[in-house]
Amino acid sequence: MEIRNLESFIQVAELGSFTKAAESLGYTQSSVSTQIRQLENELGIPLFERINHSVKLTEKGKEILSLAHQLFRTADAIKKTADNPLTLSGHIRIAIAPSLCHWLFQHNFEQFHQLFPGISLELISTSTEIMFQLLNRNEVDLVYTLDHHIYDRNYVIAYEAPVSCHFVCSAHHPLAREKSVAWKTLIRQSFVLTERSTSYQKLLDEYLTSRSMEITPFLELSDTSLITSILQKGSEISFLPDYVTEDAVRSRKLAHLHVPGLDIEIWKQVLYHKNKWISPALQAIMDYLGGEAFK
Missing domain, CATH: 1.10.10.10 (Winged helix-like DNA-binding domain superfamily/Winged helix DNA-binding domain)
Known part of the structure; x- marks a missing residue:
């Protein structure tokens, strides 16, 4: 008709x-x-x-x-x-890297909730490998990774952007005053690092191994917010994505260390399965992630 x-x-x-x-x-x-x-x-x-x-x-x-x-x-x-995104509704499941989960809603949760009051989110914080297992079983709608660049013809990349990572320490740490820090000096320091299952920690370990070096941390934990708090009060060093430390670096509580030759490529990506139906609610969430997380 x-x-x-x-x-x-x-x-x-x-x-x-x-x-x-x-x-x-x-x-x-x-x-x-x-x-x-x-x-x-x-x-x-x-x-x-x-x-x-x-x-x-x-x-x-x-x-x-x-x-x-x-x-x-x-x-x-x-x-x-x-x-009208205000009338959108639905339940969206996102498999997400742990540090991204904390960072994404640390400052923006109220804004998100006001924009999409009818949408409920389920965030599953896990490793990249498990993310894609869940995606392949249709147990999540999106994956939001922080890892090496991922390309697979079975998945559609909705948004992606490179992420900078630095060794970071208290602004009062002696090495914070150095223009550059040699590797032999750096690896002798006391470290607080994320767990080795964390994607960017794995990439750092691979980088060090390829150069016959190793860092044995004093403490390993998954909470990047707690790590930044420990760094501000102590003499430890960590390796973290810039989005985790940007507020503390801007306020001069933490400082980035320049390490010659450090070259680790890390990407954040939002992906979905090529056979996934994109509902208006799911599209709105992807657009929000693309606008907020990749600007």
């Missing part, structure tokens, strides 16, 4: 004239007549009585006019729902 035929039907019924309906819609009178005839043929009933150039709805025509109005109200509501 053609929507434009229903639209012409409504106009003819309300204006009581094929001519006036054609003028209102920007069609020729013959086009409107053809559309009404097509609609009547499809339904198998007359919608209008045409007597002496007058146009009057049949009884069935009156019933169908009411239904046609209802259909257009529904179509309008669907469009408004799609266009």
